[in-house]
Amino acid sequence: MSPILTISGLHKSFGELEVLKGIDLTMQQGDVVSLIGSSGSGKTTLLRCVNLLEDFEKGSIELAGQKIGYREDGAGQRRRLPEREVARQRSMTGMAFQQFNLFPHMTAIRNVMLGLIKTKNMPKDEAREVAQKWLERVGMAARSDHYPGQLSGGQQQRVAIARAIAMNPQIMLFDEVTSALDPELVAEVLAVVRDLAVEGMTMLLVTHEMRFARDVSTKVVFMHQGRIHEEGTPDEIFGAPKTERLQGFLANSEI
């Protein structure tokens, strides 16, 4: 089976500071990969590169057999793809953000419908049906006509997840989706993510919820200073960490 996501030799700098120093990562259909590591280790940047929200200088990302973000011209020069093409490739990935980023001037269902109508060119009625279906899946059907300002953080995050997944992406990216939530709202969002994992959605997630990562992941990747420091099954990573660095990190995390 050919992999759905192949990251090879990925380098990324912010000015002088190199945040990703050569990342290689492969994911198969249905994989759930958790990225863990202390802040500044580059996990979020890696996620954002996959969604082309960040440029990267070296290496490549292949999504469903297609190189994304850049192409090589006749002279072998690396060039950024035109914006329209980048936009199309982005819609093959779905992203849920730490801060939800719902559009405040649209109701929940409109938030979900926007991408369907504008990028998938779906007729309005069909988009409404699809959106309603996904809102139901995340348990937000009853609130579909509410504006983000009228919803709790957990509810907003569930709508945001519905918005991303309604686009029918090849892979879902979750960027610390529970970090901005009050503790009592974390569970409802994690339940939604867990359901998606169980149903076989391919997912790459950055998380600080170690217990959750251990439960849902097929693979856990520990990043440190822009490199993959250790990777393995949840049991290997959490049960028998090999490197001292990972042992130290886990000792300082709540499990």
Added chain:
Amino acid sequence: MNYDFNFDVIWRNWELLAQGLGLGLFLAIVSIAIGCLIGLLAAFGMLSRHKILRWIAGGYVSAIRNTPILVLILFCYFALPQLGIALDKISSFIFTLSIYAGAYLAEVFRSGLVALPKGLREAGLAIGLTEFKIKTNIIIPVMFRNVLPSLSNNFISLFKDTSLAAAIAVPDLTFYARKINVESFRVIETWMVASMIYVVACYVIAWLLRRLEQRLAVPR
């Protein structure tokens, strides 16, 4: 465009322009000083317990803010004498500009007062100050520092409004610019220089006021 730039006539008249600029600054400073007093009274009026006071102060503020300043200037200079209030050009202009500034500053002070924590007044009462002393010793000084940035902006737009003094032949910068324009026909040069003087003056004033704000700001 075949136009020979010639700034000679401007340089020959720099003294006039400087005088005009000086007069404009003087008018703005006097007016904002008087305007602050009017504005304070009006602000307290708007927040008063008495309906009549609120009504009078509110009416003054919204009437002045919604009337073009040129109409006010002409009214004070040409119409007020009919009521027996005859002022010379400069006094009349200062009168108008002060009333005008007062209305804008009243709004600034009002929101400044509303934003003050309630505890200030209560703390004053607790140490036995009278309402009046609380206002003069605590409320107004604290509020004043908080609204300094808006005060600066108001001063700059007031300074620009002094250009309208030319409408009743008060010899400010704009007045002299028009005079030089008409007498010399160096049209482009005149207006280039005149507007540059205003722009630079505004920059300098803004810079000075920002420094002043920093010095007066309550340390946090």
Added chain:
Amino acid sequence: MNLLDGLGDTILISVSSVVLGTILGVFVGLAMTYGQRWLRFIVRLYIDFLRGTPVFVLILACFYVLSVVGVDLTAFQAGVLALTLFCSSHVGEIVRGALSAIAVGQTEAAKSIGLTFMQTFVYVLLPQALRQILPTWVNTATEIVKASTLLSIIGVVELLLATQQVIARTYLSLEFYLFAGFVYFLLNFVIEQAGRAVERRISIP
């Protein structure tokens, strides 16, 4: 009747300056927000120059200077041009402020569902910016109505000059200046109330 014609001109001047100035100002604001560094620099100079110059000087400059460089405009047109430039500098500043106040996350979320820059701007940024701009924009419109009186000095017979002409015939300066002031008050009052009504309608729950 003279005064009614004057009022008509005042409204015409104000409406055309606000409409043209807003269109120009939106581009100014866009250039300030998304432009290259050199473009932002030029636009910054444009805004600072227009905001540092008194409107009255701007009107006189447009009126006198343009005829010298061979652009023949009527006093009316020169005045509208000056007010348009003035309006555009204000609107430009407002638009820039509103756009930069929208969280970066909004753009990223729009991108992540595959919207292009244009789509992001039209469906996500603009609707939010407009709501934020409205109160200040209404304020700018009333400023323009008030500034339109300055056109009387270059001989445009708008409401104020029409009033002055009536006063020259009747010597009733007190009555007619009060009347003119009242009409301006009314105009601005209507604009403000209309603005508030729209604001209430489009506010986000």
